[in-house]
Amino acid sequence: MSSSSEFDDIIDKDVYKYYADGEWKVSASGKFVPIINPSTRQLQYKVQACTQEEVNKALESAKAAQKLWAKVPLWKRAEALHKAAALLKQYKDPIAQCLVKEVAKPAKDAVTEVVRSGDLISYCAEEGVRILSEGKFLVSDSFPGNERNKLCLASKIPLGVVLAIPPFNYPVNLAVSKIAPALIAGNSVVLKPPTQGAVSGLHMVHCFHLAGFPKGLISCITGKGSEIGDFLTMHPGVNCISFTGGDTGIAISKKAGMVPLQMELGGKDACIVLEDADLELVAANIIKGGFSYSGQRCTAIKVVLVMESVADALVEKVVAKVNKLKVGAPEDDCDITAVVSESSAKFIEGLVMDAKEKGATFCQEYKREGNLIWPLLLDHVRPDMRIAWEEPFGPVLPVIRINSVEEGIHHCNASNFALQGCVFTKDINKAMMISDAMETGTVQINSAPARGPDHFPFQGLRDSGIGSQGITNSINMMTKVKTTVINLPSPSYTMG
Numbered sequence: 001m002s003s004s005s006e007f008d009d010i011i012d013k014d015v016y017k018y019y020a021d022g023e024w025k026v027s028a029s030g031k032f033v034p035i036i037n038p039s040t041r042q043l044q045y046k047v048q049a050c051t052q053e054e055v056n057k058a059l060e061s062a063k064a065a066q067k068l069w070a071k072v073p074l075w076k077r078a079e080a081l082h083k084a085a086a087l088l089k090q091y092k093d094p095i096a097q098c099l100v101k102e103v104a105k106p107a108k109d110a111v112t113e114v115v116r117s118g119d120l121i122s123y124c125a126e127e128g129v130r131i132l133s134e135g136k137f138l139v140s141d142s143f144p145g146n147e148r149n150k151l152c153l154a155s156k157i158p159l160g161v162v163l164a165i166p167p168f169n170y171p172v173n174l175a176v177s178k179i180a181p182a183l184i185a186g187n188s189v190v191l192k193p194p195t196q197g198a199v200s201g202l203h204m205v206h207c208f209h210l211a212g213f214p215k216g217l218i219s220c221i222t223g224k225g226s227e228i229g230d231f232l233t234m235h236p237g238v239n240c241i242s243f244t245g246g247d248t249g250i251a252i253s254k255k256a257g258m259v260p261l262q263m264e265l266g267g268k269d270a271c272i273v274l275e276d277a278d279l280e281l282v283a284a285n286i287i288k289g290g291f292s293y294s295g296q297r298c299t300a301i302k303v304v305l306v307m308e309s310v311a312d313a314l315v316e317k318v319v320a321k322v323n324k325l326k327v328g329a330p331e332d333d334c335d336i337t338a339v340v341s342e343s344s345a346k347f348i349e350g351l352v353m354d355a356k357e358k359g360a361t362f363c364q365e366y367k368r369e370g371n372l373i374w375p376l377l378l379d380h381v382r383p384d385m386r387i388a389w390e391e392p393f394g395p396v397l398p399v400i401r402i403n404s405v406e407e408g409i410h411h412c413n414a415s416n417f418a419l420q421g422c423v424f425t426k427d428i429n430k431a432m433m434i435s436d437a438m439e440t441g442t443v444q445i446n447s448a449p450a451r452g453p454d455h456f457p458f459q460g461l462r463d464s465g466i467g468s469q470g471i472t473n474s475i476n477m478m479t480k481v482k483t484t485v486i487n488l489p490s491p492s493y494t495m496g
Ligand SMILES: NC(=O)C1=CN([C@@H]2O[C@H](COP(=O)(O)OP(=O)(O)OC[C@H]3O[C@@H](n4cnc5c(N)ncnc54)[C@H](OP(=O)(O)O)[C@@H]3O)[C@@H](O)[C@H]2O)C=CC1
Pocket: 165, 166, 167, 168, 169, 170, 192, 193, 194, 195, 196, 223, 224, 225, 226, 228, 229, 230, 233, 244, 245, 246, 247, 248, 249, 252, 264, 265, 266, 267, 297, 298, 391, 393, 419, 460, 464, 465
C-alpha cells in the first residue's frame, strides 16, 4: 500500500488502478497481475490486468487529446511539465519506497532515481522550448537549375501517440525519459510500465495527473508484456514506439508497423585496462560500474579486458573492494540487493556454473540465497565461456586477461551488443585511437559507462538499439519535419 494519502485515489482495495481518460480505473477484466517483492519473494502489490478493449479506449483518447495538446502553446506545455517535475520531487519518498519494494533498489538510489527524473522533466521542458521554437529557412537557388523563387520554411511537428515501454530497472526514470520529450513536442503518451516497477510508475503518473495535464493525454495501461505487449506494439493507433529493455525490443522492431522506433536494448559494456592505467581509479570504477544496483544496469561494466602485465594487481584491488560490499536488504541501503526475479537469479547462476565447469577462477565463493546473489569476480575467463558474451544483469563480473589492446578491441567488437565501453589509460592519444576503434554507441575514457547526464546522446549499435536517446535527441526523434514552400511569381533577389 502507498504510504501517502495523496495517492489514495490510485488504489482500489488492494489492487492498484490503471490510468486512462484522466481517471483512475478498475479493469473490467476482474483480474490482477501480482508483483513479487524480489527480496522477500512474497506478493507485494497487485495491478490491473487491462483488457484489449481498455487499450483501444486509451489509444482513442490519446489520439483525441493529442490533437488539442498540439495546439497548446509551447511555453504552456513547458509550464505543465515543470509542475509535474516539482510534484515528482515533492513525492520522492513514497515513490522511492515503491522502488525499494518492487525492484529492490537500494533506498538512497531509489530517491536519486526519482529526483533525477524530476530534473530530467524540467530540463526537457527547457530544451523543448529552445529547440522546438527553431526551424529552418531555405531558398531554392542553391540547387542547380533553380532561381530564387521558392522559399522553404521547415518546422517540427509532433508524431501523434507515443507508446512508451520502459524496463524494470529504472521504471520511473526510463518512463519519464520517454514521456517528457513526447509531451513537450506535442504528442500524447500511452505508458505500458514494466510489471516489476508498475506501482512506482503509477505513482509517477499520478504526479502528471495532479499537475493537471488534459484528460487522455497520458494513460498508463498495466498488464503483462507477454499478454498485452503485442497488441499494444502492433496497434494502428500508435505513431511511435520508445522501448527500453532486452531482446523483446528486437522482436518488437520486427513486428511494429511503419512507425519511428527508439530502441534501447541490452549491453555487454567492456572495460579495457592498459598497462599505464591508474589501477586505484580503475578498481573504484569497476566496483561502481559493475556492481551498483547489483549489476542490473544496461550500462554496467559486464566484462573487464585487462592487460596481463597489470591483471594480478588490478584483480587484487578489485577483490578487496568487492569483499567490502554490503549485501542485504534494499531498505538498509545495501550495495548488493536481491536481483529482480527468481528466473533472473537462476539465469545468472547458469552463467556462473558454466564458468565454473570451464575453469574460471572464483575470487569469492559463489553464494546465493533466494534472489540474493553475493558479488562475484570471475578471473581467467576465456571466450569459450558464456559469461564472456552474455549479459548476466546481476552482480557477477568476468575478467579476461589480454596480451594486446587489439585483442581487447576485437572482443568488444565481436559482441552482438554495442552499447557503451570504457578505456583506462593515461595516454589520451591511445585512448582516442581505442575509442575510435571500439564499435559501440559511446566510449568513456577513464570512467565507467553511464547513460547520464541525461542530456548526453545515448545510443547502442547492433543489437543494443535503434536511434539515440538523451533529452535533445529524444525530442527530435518524437517529431517530424513539416515544410511549407512559398512560391513567388518571379525570382526575388535581396539587396540587388
Ligand atoms: N539500453 C538501455 O538503455 C537499457 C537496456 N536494458 C535492458 O533491459 C533488460 C532488462 O530489463 P527487462 O525489464 O527485464 O526487459 P524486458 O525486455 O523483459 O522488458 C522490458 C519491457 O517490455 C515489456 N514487454 C515484455 N514483453 C513485451 C512484448 N511482447 N511487447 C511489448 N512489451 C513487452 C515488459 O513488460 P513486463 O514487465 O510486463 O514483461 C517491460 O515493460 C536487459 O537486457 C537490459 O540490458 C535495461 C535498461 C536500459
